[in-house]
Amino acid sequence: MATLEIRDLHVSIDTDQGAKEILRGVDLTINEGEIHAIMGPNGSGKSTLAYTIAGHPRYTVDSGSITLDGEDVLAMSVDERAKAGLFLAMQYPVEIPGVTVSNFLRTAKTALDGEAPPLRAWVKDLKSSMEALRMDRGFAERNVNEGFSGGEKKRHEIVQLELLKPKFAVLDETDSGLDVDALKIVSEGVNRVKESTGLGVLLITHYTRILRYIKPDFVHVFVEGRIAEQGGAELADRLENEGYDRFVTSTPVA
Template sequence: MSTLEIRDLHVTVDEADGGTKEILRGVDLTIASGEVHAIMGPNGSGKSTLAYSIAGHPKYTVTGGSVTLDGADVLEMSVDERARAGLFLAMQYPVEVPGVTVSNFLRTAKTAIDGEAPKLRTWVKDVKQAMDGLRMDPSFAERNVNEHFSGGEKKRHEILQMELLKPKFAVLDETDSGLDVDALKIVSEGVNRALAGGQNPGVLLITHYTRILRYIKPDFVHVFVDGRVAEQGGPELADSLEETGYDRFLAKA
């Protein structure tokens, strides 16, 4: 059992005029292994800032609070150290990596995280099984990372990484954006397979909409407004948001 704890987290971002703007204004959140936490909120509320701050994006400056993984100070870790400690980020807008094939990227990442290269026969079998589950053509492995990928292919590739790298905690930043119904189901099935596997990761699922929560059932739902958690509850809170929206929270912000 592992625990990711976020305590009173404050984060700023540099602005074009040379000033800074506070985005996160005291976030408290605790995620344990096997739990699915949905973060929901309107545009500009700081959801993606939370994701990138956990991952260590240099654009964001932590000005207060703490993030710990099993007691270890995440904020003192470099980005690669965070990955080796068990943190994974599925990006909202995955970047292209020309000249690097998916197969090379995946095996290099697995080797870096585990500290040793996976046994080739087992690795090939695991990759094929994960790709089959995500309904990805075998030729996909020889394409360059995210180069000329459709939106759905990029999101499937993110979940493929999650299944193969087996993190302790996965932050999924709007993994449902740009997906049609069929792709949404396939991606959700991949997340659910990871949850049902032996690694038993904790998942922080960031989304605007409840549709992905029909397929990935959250244990907790947090409403994120103006850089902080405005309300939290169980899955029924997502149903309430579907009916009423965020107006009542925005009025208090």
């Protein structure tokens, strides 16, 4: 069983006032096939955790560890993390002018597998995934995210997830900017990948609405750079009713 483990993770960023600690000792274990939801107020460090797992150079790991099946993730470059089976769906997907969606996806798949997928099968898989996410086939020949609406960008992220088949996906506020219909479609896509591949999911969100469609096995309350409480899906309902005030003791960190 694949396992992503985070142990006593401390992370900081450089500011004009010097180094600022963001993550203050995070412990988390995600097993294959599990869905973990991280909820917390703005500025609690949720996105910092996501980008640290992915290897963003802005964030400095001061201590602690991240391992994937016992291998040291922090020693890997960004592309090595992707090849090992990590995937990040960004809160704000970037545009890539001059690179079509079809070329981008096939190049990524080739890089991960070490060989290009057979063209006929690849075209079939791409078409099937886009249809399931209700994306017009014309998007395949458009530049990556260029001129896409927020919902189209998020659907494209799930197309990537479905075709690249990682072991673990970090979904950073994938529900942000989605209307109800798009939220259902995107959630169905995540569930479909989980059921077919055993994907482990770290789902970062402010709201419980996406958790109506993607059912978490565990919910973690993230406050001031650490996990303040954890429980089952019922914890999300408590947060919806009670908010985060009882967890907050100081100024948000980032």
